[in-house]
Amino acid sequence: MVPPRAARTQRRTRIQEQKEERILEAALEVFSLHGYRGATVDQIAEVAGMSKPNLLYYFRTKEAMHRALITRVLDTWLDPLREFDAEGNPVAEFRSYIRRKLEMARDFPRESRLFANEVLRGAPNIEDELKGPLKALVDEKAAVIRAWAKAGKIVACDPYHLIFSIWSTTQHYADFDVQVRAVLGEEKADESRFDDAARFLEQLFIGGLQIRDQGS
Amino acid sequence: MVPPRAARTQRRTRIQEQKEERILEAALEVFSLHGYRGATVDQIAEVAGMSKPNLLYYFRTKEAMHRALITRVLDTWLDPLREFDAEGNPVAEFRSYIRRKLEMARDFPRESRLFANEVLRGAPNIEDELKGPLKALVDEKAAVIRAWAKAGKIVACDPYHLIFSIWSTTQHYADFDVQVRAVLGEEKADESRFDDAARFLEQLFIGGLQIRDQGS
DNA sequence: TGTAGTGTTTACCAACCGGTCAAATTATCG
DNA sequence: CGATAATTTGACCGGTTGGTAAACACTACA
Secondary structure (H helix, E strand, O other): OOOOOOOOOOOOOHHHHHHHHHHHHHHHHHHHHHHHHHOOHHHHHHHHOOOHHHHHHHOOOHHHHHHHHHHHHHHHHHHHHHHOOOOOOHHHHHHHHHHHHHHHHHHOHHHHHHHHHHHHOOOOOOHHHHHHHHHHHHHHHHHHHHHHHHOOOOOOOOHHHHHHHHHHHHHHHHHOHHHHHHHHOOOOOHHHHHHHHHHHHHHHHHHHHOOOOOOO | OOOOOOOOOOOOOHHHHHHHHHHHHHHHHHHHHHHHHHOOHHHHHHHHOOOHHHHHHHOOOHHHHHHHHHHHHHHHHOHHHHHOOOOOOHHHHHHHHHHHHHHHHHHOHHHHHHHHHHHHOOOOOOHHHHHHHHHHHHHHHHHHHHHHHHOOOOOOOOHHHHHHHHHHHHHHHHHOHHHHHHHHOOOOOHHHHHHHHHHHHHHHHHHHHOOOOOOO
8 A cells, every 4th residue: 555665664575676677767768868858657657568557656756756767877877987096097097987988878878868868957856966976076086187197197187177078078979879870871880980989089088198299 | 810931932021030039039048948848838938028829820839949940050050160171270270160169158058958959859850951961061071181181280080080079078068067067166157167178178189189299 | 091911819728747546456474 | 265465557637738719909001
């Protein structure tokens, strides 16, 4: 009788976990494609293969569904940056960070688009998380980058805008996928697209970051 | 009696032009903020300062309004790339192209977000224009860039992904404005944000493109 | 001033949407 | 098996949405 959300103090059953997983998977599919407002509960229910009231038994509102989804995505989305290691070799760290971000754009485009959709709308539901955990993490990594520059390990540059540019260039291949396809032509296979992108971005960032001839 | 759209064979009156302009301005405001589905005709009518039926007298459907808006935006959006001059100095051309794109992100963020919203949704209404005029223009400029590289004027790199990276990094400051603000902190004034971004992007792209010491 | 066309508004509608409810079905466990 | 709780469903509801009908107002011009 009592909806599972209220009974969460107890352990969740396996069936609840599975259903919630199926729902969030379907919600990701629909939200990422149509945005929050554009998605309908009926649509999500259909993709999840269950009736609307049944879906609403697990997530009482559309908003609850979206919130659960976006906080989860935001968390995994920051993993690559968390791995960014102050102790490692600077150039190697950037190289693997860029590669990880590009792989996420390739393998999890729906998550990227969900996030993009949310930020585009002004991030009404995640503003606090952006100003809190996200900002804190970026501040931390920016300090690392600045220290590297001061130590002469990489060229000096604004660490925040450097991170922004890595975010934007990599996520572009998920969020603007249709445009990229249209310009490159459909014949260009996915593999090739991402390989070319990886090669270019490495050239752009690593080439630009490495200390070489400082003249002119 | 007859709606103006059908009477378009005749010249449009001044009042029609003005009203349509007011409507498209309001539509841009609302669509860019809430996306196609999230925007309501009532909302647009209110922003435009007229009643809904009155608005629908000038644009018979919500979709017609959106289509008129997006084709116009797409057109002006490509202007900076059109100005990209094959005869000019390569480095100077890139520098001014980046600056123009960044200025557009600063001065016309709504247009950028409208476009981003559309592409995110799979560009259902502009797919043809992406594969047609857009692709043609990019192909043309890509050839120019390749020729510059072959002539040794800039370093060799994939011209398509270079253009993508300029698009994504500059538009990021319009589309992900909320995130940028959250990370940099609200105290950072707009002017400073864009100045810093301009300085960084110049360093990234121009520094990376210029021919200097080629040794590892 | 009459009238035809242009522009505007009030009232309205059918479809859709998020969400509820009560009843039915199924799983759990003594 | 019996009983209790968990899950699922069809029917439904109030509010919103895109769009329409028709009357009304304004303007230009003979």
